[in-house]
Amino acid sequence: MSLPEIRCGHCGRKLAEGHVLVLSIKCPRCRVLNHYQATSHSPAHQGVPDRTPTDAQPTHHSLVGR
Numbered sequence: 001m002s003l004p005e006i007r008c009g010h011c012g013r014k015l016a017e018g019h020v021l022v023l024s025i026k027c028p029r030c031r032v033l034n035h036y037q038a039t040s041h042s043p044a045h046q047g048v049p050d051r052t053p054t055d056a057q058p059t060h061h062s063l064v065g066r
C-alpha cells in the first residue's frame, strides 16, 4: 500500500506523501511555495444550479471546414 507522493512543482523534490485536502508547503530546496488542494470527489458545486445559463453556453463555432 503506497501513498501518493507530493512533490515540488518546481524542482520535483519529494516533500511529503499521503492524501491531501488542502496543503501549503514550502520546498526546502528551491523555496517555492507549493499549494495543493484536492478538487476531485468533492461536492464543491453545491448550491450551483445544474442548468447552465443561456449566455454561458460553450461556443461550438469552429473555423475548420468552413
Ligand SMILES: [Zn+2]
Binding pocket: 008, 009, 010, 011, 012, 013, 027, 028, 029, 030, 031, 032
Ligand atoms: Zn522545489
